[in-house]
Each structure stands twice: as C-alpha cells, then as structure tokens.
Amino acid sequence: MKIAIYGRQFNDPVVLPYIQQVFDVLSRHGVEIYVHQQLYGYLRENIHTVNYTELENTDKIKGFIDLFLTLGGDGTLLDMVTMIRDSGIPVIGINFGRLGFLASINKNDIEAAINAVVNKEFTLDSRELISITSDLEIFGDDNFALNDITIHKRDDSAMITTHVFLNGEFLNSYWGDGIIISTSTGSTAYSLSCGGPIILPESNTIVLTPVSPHNLNVRPIVLPDTSVLSFDVECRCTNYLVSCDSRTAVIDKTMRFQVKKTGFKLNLIRLNNESYLSTLRNKLLWGLDVRNY
Numbered sequence: 001m002k003i004a005i006y007g008r009q010f011n012d013p014v015v016l017p018y019i020q021q022v023f024d025v026l027s028r029h030g031v032e033i034y035v036h037q038q039l040y041g042y043l044r045e046n047i048h049t050v051n052y053t054e055l056e057n058t059d060k061i062k063g064f065i066d067l068f069l070t071l072g073g074d075g076t077l078l079d080m081v082t083m084i085r086d087s088g089i090p091v092i093g094i095n096f097g098r099l100g101f102l103a104s105i106n107k108n109d110i111e112a113a114i115n116a117v118v119n120k121e122f123t124l125d126s127r128e129l130i131s132i133t134s135d136l137e138i139f140g141d142d143n144f145a146l147n148d149i150t151i152h153k154r155d156d157s158a159m160i161t162t163h164v165f166l167n168g169e170f171l172n173s174y175w176g177d178g179i180i181i182s183t184s185t186g187s188t189a190y191s192l193s194c195g196g197p198i199i200l201p202e203s204n205t206i207v208l209t210p211v212s213p214h215n216l217n218v219r220p221i222v223l224p225d226t227s228v229l230s231f232d233v234e235c236r237c238t239n240y241l242v243s244c245d246s247r248t249a250v251i252d253k254t255m256r257f258q259v260k261k262t263g264f265k266l267n268l269i270r271l272n273n274e275s276y277l278s279t280l281r282n283k284l285l286w287g288l289d290v291r292n293y
Helices: 013-028 037-046 074-084 107-118 276-284
Strands: 002-007 032-036 053-055 067-072 091-095 122-134 148-153 160-166 169-176 178-183 205-211 221-224 229-235 240-244 247-251 256-271
Touching: 002 037, 002 074, 013 032, 013 037, 013 067, 013 107, 032 037, 037 053, 067 074, 074 091, 091 107, 107 256, 122 148, 122 178, 148 160, 148 229, 160 178, 169 178, 169 205
Parallel strands: 002 032, 002 067, 032 053, 067 091, 091 256
Antiparallel strands: 122 256, 148 178, 148 240, 160 169, 160 229, 178 205, 205 221, 229 256, 240 247
C-alpha cells in the first residue's frame, strides 16, 4: 500500500510526537510512505527512524498513490483537494487543528485509525464540489471548491451588491458584505456562521447564504446542485474579493461569474466507528447538558 502524507510546517513542537507516531504505525504495517515536498524538508529534521520518499510530482499520483493522509486541520485538507483533483484517491485527515469536520481523526486515536485504514475497515463518503468560471480565469485550473465559493467586500470598503441569476433567470439582488455559495459539505463552515442551514452531504444541494445582508427579509436559500448560478457584482469601491475555499483573488473590474457543480467528487474516508451525525454532535457540542449524562 502506498500512502502519501500532506501537511503544512508546524510551529508548535507539541504535535511532533503525534507525527512521529503516524510514521511509526505506518512503518509497522509495511506501508510505502510518500511525503509531499512542502512537508518533506521539515520532517527530515524532526522525524527519525522511518524511511519515506519525497513526493515531488503530484501530476502522476493517479494509479500510483492509494490513499492521501493529511496532518493538520480542515484547512490543510482543503489545500490538498487541488492536488487530488479528479483522481478519486481517498483522503483521511488527522486533526491537529481546532474543530475538524473534515479532518475528523483525533490525534489521540491515530493508531486505531491507521490500523482501520490499512485493513480497509472504512467506507468512502463521496462529496460534491463546485467550480467557478469567468471571462478572466482567476483561479486557473484550481477553480473548484469542496466547501464554498465566496464573493466578499474588502475590509475597508462599502457594501457590495450581488445580482444573482438561477439557470439564466433573475433570482435576487443581495446588498451587504457579500454572498457564500456553499456545498453540502461546506454548510458547516462559513455558511453556518452566517446563519445558513446544516445540510447532510448526500442531499445534493447548494446553499446561497448572504453575508450581513442589509435587507432583514433576505435569508439563505437551498437549491438543487444541478443549478447554474451567475453573479454580477456592483461595488462603489475599487475592488472586492472572490474566494475558492482557501484561495482568494482580488477583483478590480466588473465581471460575471458562473458557479456550478463539478464533474467529479472527492472521496473522504469514513471509519466504521464514526458517522456524519456523530461528528455533528461531537463538534457542535449538541446535547452538552448535565441532564444527558
């Protein structure tokens, strides 16, 4: 089995014993370990006694790498989506961050999780992605998102007006700080913090959530994921922001954007002892009441 590991460099040395454990457990199972070049140099100075190879070319991972493992939080896993792309390679994340909806494996459960992965005791949870296009391809080939695509004003600017069209028909004009176009997966991210609903991943929907709308009667709307959405932005300032997961571009001209579902999905690994509902309860602290214990 060939497993590739991706992560950012860590400023906190507290995580190093957990990273060492990941490599030790993989080595005991006889796994061929490949480390993404972004992390390789850092690990050479901090991780010892285990053999691993630098993964230099991510263009040839399809059919070569069996599984991707991320070390970090949800942001780290989102970064890695642009490398996996449409390869279908399953991914699992070990959470060294805060909440961990996507990177759901607790650092105290590393050995049990890796044992389950190596023995194929898991299911694949296929997640929809969305893509953004425009006359100017601002994100190049990395124009897709697992969580959300956001149109947002600059911090020091006036509110923007976003005119939205659904399958070519005018839907609404949103006055405010911006708008979030979220997948079902992203419904527990930025959209949730702006009052959007939680959507189960298998719902096949897209959520439009306004950010600080100026009209009190404007609320999030849930749309089928077959929808094609178009956006025209009016801004009294010189520029505004467009984000695609963790990637952000500054736009300084009038432009129409189109957002729709991609033609491929991301395969998240879900261990047999966890479910989406249990993740919701644990991460959102549902039922945290002394009467339940």
